Amino acid sequence: MSAYLELQAIRKQFGHTNVLNQINLQIREGELVTLLGPSGCGKSTLLRCIAGLADIDDGKIILDNKDIVNVPPRSREIGMVFQSYGLFPNMTVSENIQYGMKMRGASKEERRKRSEELLAMIDMEEKRGAYPQQLSGGQQQRVALARSLAVQPKVLLLDEPLSALDAKIRKSLRTEIREIQKRFQMTTIFVTHDQEEAFILSDRVCLMNKGSIVQEGSPEELYTRPKTEFVARFMGSYNVLTKPEALRLFGQVDSQAERFAVRPESVALLGGDDRQTALNEGKQIIDGSIESVSILGSIIRYAVNAADVKLTIDTLNDGRPLRQAGGGGISLALDRSQLLPLEKEGA
Amino acid sequence: MIGKAKKAGWVNRTLMVALMFYLLLPLLATLIYAFAKEWQATILPERWTLEWFSEMFGDARFMDALWTSLYLCAISVALSLAIMLPAVFIITVYLPKWETFMKGVVVLPYAVPGVVAAVGLIRTYSTGPVPIAGTAYILIGAYFIVILPYMYQGIRNSLLTVSAVELLNSAELLGASRMRAFANVVLPNIWPGVIISTLLSFSVLFGEFVLTNMLVGGHIHTIQIYLYQRLGESGHLASAIVISYFVFILALSLILMKLTQKMNRGIQG
Structure with a gap:
């Protein structure tokens, strides 16, 4: 894999706490990688370090074969979209979009042409003369996206761009972001704490915890083969079992592991x-x-007690009669091949 | 329920009116007195006149005092703006650790009473390496301190309201230098807030009496000191001065209110 953006052993401390701990990451050109993790795991800090808005204590950031650690943000050719949009309130939509090109000395004609193209792309030609306060959150975020793309950055960083929006707009905008990213073949890093968002958008997901990347891989890999208890728990409703619990349920277990996960x-x-x-x-x-x-739309979720182990079981809501709680005994079928041994945390 | 609410509204309104009356009565009396020619045994004056106003405006000392006040306040506010704007910007954006310290510093002017400050300043600056007691310099210095809290809070709030840090980051990532980002993106957005702090500081200084009188009372005649001196001579004239002074401050306050409204509208969209 030839990396377009490469992070080598990035380390950052605030006081005595390690905010980023030996982060290594390689991203191909045109790839969309998500940094996923709970709040405070260092994902946004890592993004700010890549953009140059925060300094790193150690490590290298190599973009297009050049170490950019000592390059100021304005010369890094990195675009960034923030959770709170960061649009300039004193400028119209089209002035906002043209700002970066203006700073880079593009001609007026060139600027106008490019901003019209981008306005058409985000379907907001009508709003070119509006001020940011006159737009909805979703519209503001689309303008922010267009503004970052206007200067054709080498990498686009998206810092929880959808978190401030309501569910419906969030869904349509994430599809839009993915389409635009594919169309421009834009190398993109997307930060989110939302597992579903990460899985839908990404080519590759890096799950972070306490300043380290704990597991990276395709959404499918991450979901079907969580390595540690943290990953399994973060992926949603995985059942995490201790060894005695696993033994009670499965009879025998061919693994030295102490913890197990069951989907x-x-x-x-x-x-x-x-x-x-x-x-x-x-x-x-x-x-x-x-x-x-509980009924979660297309899924029915049962909380079941079997052999003194509490299990979560999801079945498809396919019209078969619903089992009632406390309605007598039921039988479960467990597949031993689906019992995933977990590594120790931090091993 | 409705009856109760109505009753409460009625009580409230009566209280409001009574309070307004209580507050405005002295002002009303002063206003009438400023226009009264003869006013002895009647409720309202027997004869009206503009004599006091014409005397006031005809007095060269009044115009001088007004002018002195205006330019001393203007210089102090301008100086404060020139120093505080960059300072507060740098602290808020780049050195947020200092904010706690600054918050402590800016409430000090409230903690030290005017009289104490004045005595301290006279003691310190009457001799020694900087003997500026009794000059305009010491007054400008003191004024700078008086308006420090207003300027600091005003500028800081404007910066926080517009999320200056984020705007700067965005602009820098789009290729702007820090100076350029400040000029293009931060300044135009905090400007209304800064103007409000400036005007507020100005009107605070224009009304300040204790420090002014103690520091330069015998040497520089500002409008406050002029007013104080003429108070003993003629009640009518003093009333005319007070009314003019009040109208001036009122006009300033109205401009302030309008600007604040406009700014809030801008932010809320």
């Missing part, structure tokens, strides 16, 4: 006829009882 959709609730089929498939069958049921 909620890999456990099946058995109906009357399914028992034999499940046995034939070599699955482990265990009895339990339902403690609560």
